[in-house]
Amino acid sequence: IERFAAAAHAHGVPLIVDNTFPTPINCRPFEWGADIVTHSTTKYMDGHGAAVGGAIVDSGNFDWMAHADKFPGLTTPDETYHGVTYAEKFGQGGAFITKATAQLMRDFGCIQSPQNAFLLNLGLESLHVRVPQHCKNGQAMAEFLSNHPAVRFVRYPGLPGDTCYDLAQKYLPNGSCGVVSFGFTGGRAAAEQFMKSLKIAQIATHVADARTCCLHPANATHRQMNDAELEACGIAPDMVRLSCGIESTEDLIADVEQALASL
Structure with a gap:
């Protein structure tokens, strides 16, 4: 993982790792240099085939402003959301995940229903x-x-x-x-x-x-x-x-x- 992280960072892009199968129980990609981790929560996290879902986890370690030309969606004003510039307003630790939850989910949907979130939380307990x-x-x-x-x-x-x-x-x-x-x-x-x-x-x-x-x-x-x-x-x-x-x-x-x- 750290080899791909080094290659990604050398080109000014974050490394995103799908950790669905190991889950955080068996693997924590942030500790090896990954910037963002995704999960299909439909799998082990739910564990009972009860609800469809997914998760994005942002480490907050990637410096978006240092590579502003590559990520205009984060480093230039979003006119559809009061002109906010996510990387400036929410900083390195909150820019990506705030854009994902505020603007992208608004436009594309994919927000869990309360019942699906409840079922996922039950699965996470075990x-x-x-x-x-x-x-x-x-x-x-x-x-x-x-x-x-x-x-x-x-x-x-x-x-x-x-x-x-x-x-x-x-x-x-x-x-x-x-x-x-x-x-x-x-x-x-x-x-x-x-x-x-x-x-x-x-x-x-x-x-x-x-x-x-x-x-x-x-x-x-x-x-x-x-x-x-x-x-x-x-x-x-x-x-x-x-x-x-x-x-x-x-x-x-x-x-x-x-x-x-x-x-």
């Missing part, structure tokens, strides 16, 4: 308890899958040998999340059979929920693409994304094991 269980299940699942003959590959940053393992040890020493991606030695047909055989996992495009959710992109989110097009955009036709919930680790592995036995 976030620190849920995240370790998601990580425990994700790690155990990745290790199980990596040793199964029906599985062609496994992608999980906590798995030794993964291309992101060393980075995960640095930035995510307490775990990453519950999302594991893997493919099958039997190809696309095996992935389809696997999905049909699951009993606990819910077939859904959703991720980062208290319940385990499973997705086969080739037959869902990316079904408009043929196999060649899928490969070209980095999605193997046989790839499945399993978002491990907070159920019993043993139960989840048993469900996946019986589904693999059906191949």
